Amino acid sequence: MGAYAMGTDINISSGPEGNATGITAFSMPSWQLALWATAYVVLVLVAVTGNATVIWIILAHQRMRTVTNYFIINLALADLCMAAFNAAFNFVYASHNIWYFGQAFCYFQNLFPITVTFVSIYSMTAIAADRYMAIVHPFQPRLSALSTKAVIAGIWLVALALAFPQCFYSAIIVDQGATKCVVAWPKDSKSKTLLLYHLVVIVLIYFLPLVVMFLAYSVIGLTLWRRAIPTHQAHGANLRHLTAKKKFVKAMVLVVVTFAVCWLPYHLYFILGSFQEDIYYHKFIQQVYLALFWLAMSSTMYNPIIYCCLNHRFRSGFRLAFRCCPWVTPTQEDKMELTHTPSLSIRVNRCHTKDTLFMTGDITPSEATNGQAGGP
Numbered sequence: 001m002g003a004y005a006m007g008t009d010i011n012i013s014s015g016p017e018g019n020a021t022g023i024t025a026f027s028m029p030s031w032q033l034a035l036w037a038t039a040y041v042v043l044v045l046v047a048v049t050g051n052a053t054v055i056w057i058i059l060a061h062q063r064m065r066t067v068t069n070y071f072i073i074n075l076a077l078a079d080l081c082m083a084a085f086n087a088a089f090n091f092v093y094a095s096h097n098i099w100y101f102g103q104a105f106c107y108f109q110n111l112f113p114i115t116v117t118f119v120s121i122y123s124m125t126a127i128a129a130d131r132y133m134a135i136v137h138p139f140q141p142r143l144s145a146l147s148t149k150a151v152i153a154g155i156w157l158v159a160l161a162l163a164f165p166q167c168f169y170s171a172i173i174v175d176q177g178a179t180k181c182v183v184a185w186p187k188d189s190k191s192k193t194l195l196l197y198h199l200v201v202i203v204l205i206y207f208l209p210l211v212v213m214f215l216a217y218s219v220i221g222l223t224l225w226r227r228a229i230p231t232h233q234a235h236g237a238n239l240r241h242l243t244a245k246k247k248f249v250k251a252m253v254l255v256v257v258t259f260a261v262c263w264l265p266y267h268l269y270f271i272l273g274s275f276q277e278d279i280y281y282h283k284f285i286q287q288v289y290l291a292l293f294w295l296a297m298s299s300t301m302y303n304p305i306i307y308c309c310l311n312h313r314f315r316s317g318f319r320l321a322f323r324c325c326p327w328v329t330p331t332q333e334d335k336m337e338l339t340h341t342p343s344l345s346i347r348v349n350r351c352h353t354k355d356t357l358f359m360t361g362d363i364t365p366s367e368a369t370n371g372q373a374g375g376p
Contacts, residue, residue, distance in 0.1 A: 028286070033095060036290055040091045043298055047083035050304030051076040057317030061338040064313065067143050068130050072307075074152050075123035078116040079300035086113050087297040094289055099181040103172050106181035111160070111167035117263075118159035118205045120299075124256055125209045126151060128216040131252070135245060136223050162201060195274050202267050206260075213256050220249055251310040255303050262299035266292045313337050 028036075054076040058064040089109060093099055099106060133140055143151065171184035185194055224246050269292050273279055307314040316334035323330045 028095065036091070036095060036294075039294055040087060040297075043294065043301055044083050044087055047087075047297075047301035048080055050301055051080035051083070053318060053321045054304050054307060054314070055080070056321060057314060057338070061317070063338055064317075067145075067148050068127055070145075070148050070152065071123045071126045071130065074155070075120055075127075075303065078119040078123065079303060082113070082116045082120070083297065083300040086116070087293075087300070090293065091290070093181065094286065094293065097178065097180075097286075099172065099179045101181075106172055107167050107170045109181060110170040110183055111163045114163035114166065114201060114205065115156070115159040118162060119155055121205055121209045121259065122155045122159075123152075124252070124259065125212055126155070127252055128213045128220075128256075131220055131249065132216045135220050135249075162204060165197065198270065198274055202271065206263060206267055210256070210260055217249065217253050217256070224249060247310060251306055254306050254310070258302045258306070259299050262302075263296050266296040 055073055058069045058073050086109070089101060089105070090113075093101075101109075130143065133142060166183050169183050169185050171182055173180050173182055173184070224242065269289070279285055304314075304318075308318045309315070316330070316337040319328055319330040319334050320338070322328045
């Protein structure tokens with residue numbers, strides 16, 4: 001997950017007899033390099049622009065500042081940083097297999113990717129947990145603004161702790177005249193211990209949260225799609241809120257599935273490499289790695305597209321953000337969508353009866369006062 005070329009996890013001693021293994025020199029034709037560079041540049045531009053816009057939409061509009069959306073900001077920030085600070089630099093390293101960026105950035109590149117990947121998937125997990133509580137247990141207390149910030153801070157701290165070993169053992173070596181950024185584990189480190197560390201990282205940043213989210217969204221789906229609306233309310237606010245919740249759950253499930261599909265081949269690549277290190281010697285592995293790395297990094301650019309396509313408020317926000325483009329024409333409804341708050345009569349109606357509150361269970365008393373719903 002760090003600054004990988006074709007193989008970076010090596011064992012070296014602390015003395016001058018250091019040994020590097022599993023690292024080979026690679027080159028490719030200029031036309032091939034240009035194609036890969038174009039693919040990665042497009043990825044970075046789309047990811048950075050899209051996620052920056054998502055952050056602006058939420059922070060610039062009071063109505064969008066909800067618990068769920070703060071986790072979406074955290075997810076968007078992690079994806080933006082992954083695209084800006086990992087995708088481009090790691091592409092240059094993988095395409096040349098030479099490290100150009102110095103010792104300090106080598107430390108950073110072996111700390112940062114695991115950190116932001118952890119933050120991304122646990123932000124999704126936090127959103128799933130928040131939706132679970134709002135929909136399945138609507139009368140239980142919801143996270144306050146302070147608690148939400150504490151959860152976000154906790155996610156970042158745990159992520160940094162998980163990535164620290166790779167950062168600590170990062171080193172710059174020179175192999176056959178080429179500079180490499182590697183994770184230089186001490187020579188006395190047992191191979192089983194290192195393998196266990198890598199497997200634990202993959203379980204914590206991929207498999208475990210995906211299982212938790214699968215279970216959470218399964219229960220949420222069963223709860224929403226089995227929920228009945230009284231006949232006299234079938235065309236009122238309750239139906240609209242239930243429909244909105246279903247759309248939001250669909251959008252977040254799509255976000256999770258996209259992340260899982262994009263990252264699975266990349267994780268399998270390194271799991272296979274842990275058991276069969278000679279795969280890193282084959283020249284074709286460079287093309288395989290670049291393709292798998294692009295697929296993994298592409299997960300950072302899909303979320304804003306999903307929000308825009310499946311959520312009307314984000315769609316309005318994107319129209320406002322790109323109103324300077326000649327083909328984008330925001331309407332007055334778009335502005336109202338992000339700035340208008342429900343009237344007092346609507347808010348009172350939401351909280352008037354237990355049945356109504358159950359149907360709009362993602363609204364806490366504090367959110368009702370501010371006219372905010374739990375989703376975007």
